[in-house]
Amino acid sequence: MRLYSDPLDPACHAVRFVLAEKAINVEIQNATATERPEDLSDLNPYPSVLTLVDRDLVLYEPQVIMEYLDERFPHPPLMPVDPVARANNRLYRYRLQRDIYDMVGDLEGDATAAANAARKSLRDQLTAIAPAFAQRKFFMSDDYSLVDCFFAPILWRLNRYQIKLPPQAKPLRAYADRMFEREAFEESLSDAERELRDG
Numbered sequence: 001m002r003l004y005s006d007p008l009d010p011a012c013h014a015v016r017f018v019l020a021e022k023a024i025n026v027e028i029q030n031a032t033a034t035e036r037p038e039d040l041s042d043l044n045p046y047p048s049v050l051t052l053v054d055r056d057l058v059l060y061e062p063q064v065i066m067e068y069l070d071e072r073f074p075h076p077p078l079m080p081v082d083p084v085a086r087a088n089n090r091l092y093r094y095r096l097q098r099d100i101y102d103m104v105g106d107l108e109g110d111a112t113a114a115a116n117a118a119r120k121s122l123r124d125q126l127t128a129i130a131p132a133f134a135q136r137k138f139f140m141s142d143d144y145s146l147v148d149c150f151f152a153p154i155l156w157r158l159n160r161y162q163i164k165l166p167p168q169a170k171p172l173r174a175y176a177d178r179m180f181e182r183e184a185f186e187e188s189l190s191d192a193e194r195e196l197r198d199g
């Protein structure tokens with residue numbers, strides 16, 4: 001199994017987090033959008049880097065990859081068994097993609113109007129959901145799941161995005177610290193990502 005992964009991309013990080021949680025042996029090949037290996041262009045028709053190759057199977061969308069890994073390597077399970085809970089899990093990840101991940105390009109920009117608007121939007125969204133983490137141990141659930149694997153890489157990058165959470169977001173900060181203390185999270189970090197927390 002081989003994973004083409006951008007060492008600073010949060011979606012790539014989320015997939016590496018799932019791989020680490022399941023202790024899957026994988027060859028990770030670092031790449032960026034501007035420095036794509038030649039064979040990656042043959043595997044992935046899009047300009048994105050994230051691509052998983054498992055024998056003859058090639059996947060290049062983060063949600064599809066994460067669910068494939070959870071089904072192919074069922075221990076530990078990262079999706080609920082109940083159909084309603086599974087649907088909610090997928091919906092939470094969809095909303096994270098639409099509401100947060102789709103802003104990453106702007107968040108990493110300089111002090112432009114778009115970057116400032118994205119930072120304010122993300123700070124406000126995180127502050128609004130923070131109280132829920134005082135009620136539940138994980139993202140809208142008592143059980144650890146793919147949603148947490150998808151959300152934690154964003155929280156790890158808040159310094160990079162120049163976002164400082166207000167005091168009322170304390171439950172969310174406590175949740176983030178619990179995620180960062182997981183052995184799998186530590187293992188999932190690229191060298192470049194290790195520098196983000198204090199950078």
